[in-house]
Amino acid sequence: MPAPAPLGAIRHLATLARYGNLSSYxxxxxxxxxxxxxxxxxxxxxxxHAATGEIVREITDRDLPAGQLLIRCNxxxxxxxxxxxxxxxxxxxxxxxxxxxxxxxxGPAVSRHPRVFATFTAPSFGPVHNRPGGGRCRCGRLHAExxxxxxxxxxxxRYDYRAAVLWNAHxxxxxxxxxxxxRQQLASRAGVTRSALRHCLKVSYAKVAEYQRRGAVHFHAxxxxxxxxxxxxxxxxxxxxxxxxxxxxxxxxxxxAPGPVLDGPAYAFxxxxxxxxxxxxxADFAGTSELSSRAVAAYIAxxxxxxxxxxxxxxxxxxxxxxDLIGSNVTDHARRMxxxxxxxxxxxxxxxxxxxxxAHMLGFRGHxxxxxxAYSVTLGALRQERADHNEALARARAAxxxxxxxxxxxxxxxxxxxxxxxxxxxxxxxxxxxxxxxHDAEGEPDRAx
Numbered sequence: 001m002p003a004p005a006p007l008g009a010i011r012h013l014a015t016l017a018r019y020g021n022l023s024s025y026x027x028x029x030x031x032x033x034x035x036x037x038x039x040x041x042x043x044x045x046x047x048x049h050a051a052t053g054e055i056v057r058e059i060t061d062r063d064l065p066a067g068q069l070l071i072r073c074n075x076x077x078x079x080x081x082x083x084x085x086x087x088x089x090x091x092x093x094x095x096x097x098x099x100x101x102x103x104x105x106x107g108p109a110v111s112r113h114p115r116v117f118a119t120f121t122a123p124s125f126g127p128v129h130n131r132p133g134g135g136r137c138r139c140g141r142l143h144a145e146x147x148x149x150x151x152x153x154x155x156x157x158r159y160d161y162r163a164a165v166l167w168n169a170h171x172x173x174x175x176x177x178x179x180x181x182x183r184q185q186l187a188s189r190a191g192v193t194r195s196a197l198r199h200c201l202k203v204s205y206a207k208v209a210e211y212q213r214r215g216a217v218h219f220h221a222x223x224x225x226x227x228x229x230x231x232x233x234x235x236x237x238x239x240x241x242x243x244x245x246x247x248x249x250x251x252x253x254x255x256x257a258p259g260p261v262l263d264g265p266a267y268a269f270x271x272x273x274x275x276x277x278x279x280x281x282x283a284d285f286a287g288t289s290e291l292s293s294r295a296v297a298a299y300i301a302x303x304x305x306x307x308x309x310x311x312x313x314x315x316x317x318x319x320x321x322x323x324d325l326i327g328s329n330v331t332d333h334a335r336r337m338x339x340x341x342x343x344x345x346x347x348x349x350x351x352x353x354x355x356x357x358x359a360h361m362l363g364f365r366g367h368x369x370x371x372x373x374a375y376s377v378t379l380g381a382l383r384q385e386r387a388d389h390n391e392a393l394a395r396a397r398a399a400x401x402x403x404x405x406x407x408x409x410x411x412x413x414x415x416x417x418x419x420x421x422x423x424x425x426x427x428x429x430x431x432x433x434x435x436x437x438x439h440d441a442e443g444e445p446d447r448a449x
Contacts, residue, residue: 006426006430010430021065025065025066025431026431028064028065028066028070029066029070029428029431032070032072032083033083033084033087034082034083034432035073035081035083035084036080036082036083036424037075037080037081037422037423037424038070038071038072038422038424039070039071039072039419039421040068040069040070040419040420040421040422040423041061041068041069041070041071041417041420042061042068042417042420043060043061043069043416044058044059044060044061044415044416044417045057045058045059045060045413045414045415046058046413046415047411047412047413047414048413048414049410049411049412050410050411056411066425066428068420072084073422074088076088076304076305076369077306077315078305078306079315080315085305086305088304088305089302089305090301091379091382091383092208092300092301092304092305092369092379093301094377094382095206095371095377095379095382096206096301096376097293097294098376099222099231099371099375099376100115100224100296100297101293104376104381105381106231106376106377107231109232109234110224110231110232113224113225113226113231113234114224114239114240114241114244115222115223115224115225115241115280116222116223116244116277116278116279116280117220117221117278117279117280117291117296118220118221118248118275118276118277118278119220119274119277120178120221120252121216121218121272121273121275122164122167122171122272123167123269123270123271123272124272125164125214126153126154126158126159126160127155128152128153128159128213128214129141129143129147129149129151129154130143131143131150138154139154148331150213151213151215151333152333153214156332156336161337162262162340162344163267164215164216164337164340164362165337165340165341165344165362165363166259166260166267166269166353166363167216167269167363168215168216168217168362168364169355169358169364169365170257170267171209171217171364171366172364172365172367173269174257174270174271175207175219175366176257177256177257178251178252178255178271179203179251180255181250181251181254181255182223182247182251183197183203185246185248185250186203186225186239186243186244186247189243189246189247190238190239199228200227200228201228201236201239202225202226202227202229202230202233202374203223203224203226203372204223204230204371204372204374204375205221205224205371205372205375206221206300206369206370206372206375207220207222207300207369207371208221208300208303208304209303209366209368210303210306211364214333215313215333215334217364218272220300222280222296222300222375223244225239225244226374231374241279248275249275249277252275253271255270257270260349262347279291280292280293300369304369313337313338313360313361313362314328314330314338314360315360316360317359318338318342318356318359321338321339321342321359334362337362337363338359338360341355341356341358341359341363342356345357345359353365
């Protein structure tokens with residue numbers, strides 16, 4: 001049974017309804033699209049006619065129904081804001097799909113380019129509880145799929161927590177080394193130099209990072225071969241899926257990221273022995289056993305909104321490991337990885353890794369979702385397309401209300417907004433929970449006002 005609404009929130013909404021301000025209040029809250037932790041801003045905005053200097057419109061925070069400008073947080077983490085994370089997931093899905101099947105400015109011919117879905121894992125840092133083939137673990141037990149023991153060390157005192165944390169910190173650099181070796185291996189198989197390869201072939205990719213239950217990062221990637229001009233250019237006939245697969249295996253075996261020297265020999269990081277490479281054949285769900293473009297895009301988009309919290313840790317930075325971990329749901333294994341990050345972060349030779357800042361990410365400081373420049377459309381372009389659509393809707397609404405907006409090419413926007421906090425008030429949260437979400441321009445004052 002849901003908790004009763006706060007009496008103060010009910011009174012506030014009743015006052016707004018009495019003075020006829022509830023509809024404007026509703027529009028401002030609905031335009032957040034269900035965002036749970038909006039950014040609150042104070043300040044003003046002036047729309048000035050560029051030729052005459054006339055003030056066409058003035059908006060201050062006092063004019064807004066909530067008393068402040070509310071902007072979507074745009075957090076990609078599902079644990080922080082489910083609504084904004086869902087937008088990010090859908091954008092990632094469209095980005096990956098466009099690079100596999102076309103769309104969003106990419107032609108459909110890209111679906112005929114050689115492409116694979118590859119998973120790169122971390123090496124072992126010590127034996128952990130697992131379900132090999134769904135069977136019996138090394139510990140002798142048959143673990144259920146949701147057993148919290150899965151992924152935790154059989155012997156925590158002998159598990160190499162230091163190497164596990166440093167692996168996460170160097171995973172992004174290792175991926176960069178891999179892409180260099182991949183181009184080298186492709187050139188070798190084509191019988192050309194790396195510089196000559198640029199004139200006949202381009203490697204494009206989109207990847208996402210995922211945490212295994214043991215807290216180690218691994219990568220899922222779509223890797224595609226294009227002609228020298230990118231997605232719209234057909235690769236040479238010798239650039240086959242089989243050649244790409246063979247080159248990936250060799251590059252993953254050769255790639256190595258140098259690490260720090262700590263109490264002895266220098267660390268060096270490589271991918272684990274488990275490397276899964278599957279050709280992407282069909283363009284859609286076709287009722288076959290082939291790996292489809294849509295299935296791959298959905299899988300990558302799913303993990304783009306997750307973080308280290310899937311391994312039983314926190315979803316926000318740590319300021320003090322003692323107080324921040326008290327009362328949290330952090331697992332013992334994740335706690336040891338976080339504390340290892342914190343202790344290593346105090347060493348001057350590891351300062352560049354910023355391990356304390358990224359302790360809540362178990363040392364990983366890279367982007368969760370990345371792509372090469374030529375793979376497909378960018379997330380920024382998708383957001384701009386949505387903003388342009390929302391702008392057109394706002395103009396149409398304003399015209400219907402008898403308040404047509406001036407041509408944006410003739411207006412200068414002068415604005416000054418400053419941070420005033422985050423989150424919803426009780427009244428806003430109550431109202432948001434009872435209203436359908438709107439998909440208007442994110443965080444802008446209602447243009448029809």
